[in-house]
Amino acid sequence: MPSNAAVTPSTLSRLDLPWQINWDIHTCTLCGRCTAVCPVNAIELGVFRKRNMTTPFFAEKTRPRSDFSIYYGIRQRTDPGYACVGCSMCNLVCPNNSIEARRSDTFDMLRFHRDRAGQPRTRGGRRNSPDSVLDQIKFIRISMLTDPALDAGRHEFEMRTLIGRILSPAKAINARREKGWIPPVREVYPLLIGGMSFGALSPNMWEGLQMGVAYLNEELNMPVRMCTGEGGCPPRLLRSRFLKYVILQIASGYFGWDEIIHAIPEMKEDPCAVEIKYGQGAKPGDGGLLQWHKVNRLIAAIRGVPPGVSLPSPPTHQTKYSIEEAVAKMIQSMSMAWGFRVPVYPKISASSTSLSVLNNLTRNPYASGLAIDGEDGGTGAAYNVSMNHMGHPVASNIRDCYLNLVKLGMQNELPLIAGGGTGKNGNLAANAAALIMLGASAVQIGKYIMQASAGCLGTEGDRCNICNIGRCPKGITSQDPRLYRRLDPEKVAERVVDVYVAFDTELKKIVAPLGRSTSLPIGMSDALGIAHKSAAERLHIKYVV
């Protein structure tokens, strides 16, 4: 910075930024790949002027000299609008490993300046906290000598779950006898890919996920299901046999539902289920958000909106005035659209009001489940404050709901689907198994599958997290073909399959030593322990140290 430049309140130094670019002049070839790849233009070509002092040796007759030279290199911009996000794509593309982004070990000042023009920070990703109570839960009931542990590699395991309203045994037998209506129930794999919309995700990412899911179903006999999120569904998928692997989501913006409703007469298969999104764990009480950067012509066409405008869904469904009537009507209408052949369930953000929702649903014969998304859930775009400070952890919420179903004797009738931060530290199978044993019938993942199947760089250490502006450097959450062509859908599909097959083995490695194989151990709380007394009491599991 020139010495006479103005110092404004938001003038920051490199050290005031959370991420600093270290660049090595000795190995840099000045190829320019790093500046080209940087998604936020945090680095640029730097033309540096350097003063060289030449002092003569002793007894030499020449005078000391001062001259100037120029060298070229990389300059990190310090304007808050161009702060490095730490994605490290520069390092990824550098042929000589000459550049890297380093997380500052000092308190950054940037956080005080992310509200330019009165716009609070928006971002993608998860709550910026690596804490996870799920990671602290251990599986302690190991079959040892009183009963044999099972062999995860050789024994048969039935690791399926049910989505849909399950009648009580007496009602089921009666309904068959009297040829009455039996609510639709789907037998699925307990790890679902949660709602990530076409729009939030790039076409290549979506296609890759769908191909992976189709392969798992058709080649590996794993009934994995994927939710569309709120953004409609590509018309060809709606009319294909693969629709049965898809959970269609309807949310408060109703984006894409014109297309879906019109496709119903041409559908070859019913969708797996319909999820009505009332809330999202990452930003509870706030609606979906697709910022204008990502609304190109394709997305606009699928969603039935004009291109280039931001699409904020309202925080609530406009028709919703009471849970007893409006929600019940919505569930009923969606059921009716497919002739009561498709399970319809609401998804809410975990909240201290979840129990009231659940209690209402137990009395609604068309409600096919309840998906609860905890505070650690991810999102493509939300206000930073919503992501970091709003919401309820999923563990105690799912446990309370399960125990409430137990109290009502309905724990097999209304499946609970848990989500939000599962596998946030990489422990997917352990987290999912813990949620299942706390009472969830199935677990939803979103961010994890982006990280594992497409190499998403976002972390809870606030790395990258720019999904909202469509500049995803991996092409996962971008609608810019120059970016999403980086992502090969075939490779994404391969990774989805890898993730599921590995998860399946790990899940068996957890349940086999617990002596469980005949059914998914939903609510097997005697297997769980935690070295935290109040957490143990709260979750009604064992306190172990």
Next chain:
Amino acid sequence: MCRLFSLTSREPLSPIKAIEALEMMKEGHDGSGIGLFLSDLSGPFSNFRDMPILSGIFTQSGLRRQEDYMTGQGFLPSYRMILDVSKDPPPGTPRREIYLIQVYEPPERWKELEQDQREQLMTGTRLTLRHMGAEKKDMVIFSFWPDVIMIKEVGDPMEIAGYLRLDREELQARRIMAQGRQNTNYGINLYACHPFFIQGMSTMTNGENTAFVPIKEYLSTQGVVGYEGYQSDSEVFTHILHFTIKQLGLGIEHYKHIITPLQDSDLLIHADRDFLTSLKQSCRRLIIDGPNCVIGCLPDKTMFMVQDRKKLRPGIVGGKPGLYAFSSESCGLDAVIPDRDKTKDFQPMHLDTAIVAPDCQEVRICRQTQPLPLQH
């Protein structure tokens, strides 16, 4: 690992027979307890077929409280057998005061009640007495049902049999179930001793039900009188059997479809696939897990054995027309029915339910892959 032995016979037999079989299998249990279920009784009890029999252990004051309560309810004491103990109990067995088997004449209003109501009343009475006993620790109640006697005690089975003189002539039955207990994860509690009983049916298990907690939580909230206690993870097997037969009106052929349902590939080609799929889904919380061999007796005196889905525990059935036995080990069978045709011994596998009807004519094997009997 516990050892199980049960007999079903056309002629009455002494329970000592079953205990002799347990003695043969002694390597497999630590003698921490014995449980007996006797039904289709002979001797003096055969005169009171329709009158409920109370089996339990009492202190003097407990017995008085029990008598007061029963009198208040209108039950009149009829025939009584006290397993009098004169000598010191064998090592490991606590000294108790009264081992009571008491036949009751039901109250007058009983005649006007439907069968269901009578059954509810008997179960309710048993539970009230059990709760009263738990409160003051002066009585332990095992059963209160017509034509059923249950005896349970902690200690070595053979020594207890001698101590309680279980070979007495008036104590004979055509259906006898006995378990030699190997104490594992629960304290030695008489209510944790098999067999377990509810409304005329009883089961005993050799195994460990790893799905115990979710099943217990499910059963105990179904609003059925008697689904409580659960001192042992095996008690749920009895209650699931009761749920299958009494609550759902299904037969013993369906029991295995509830506790260990078929996998999808087998269901798809099953003659009753729609029904079984619906049963598998709606009874999902009753699916058992872990190694378990279950032997049970139904209210109609049919005896059966089923195994867990992986058949992880031993179990064998054999005998001759008129006398069949279910045993953990073949040496148990040898001790009681040495003259049977051993080539016809059968070890039920992961899909089988071995059933012997009260006529004791043959062992019927019902495989899960076979079509179910027609529903009425």
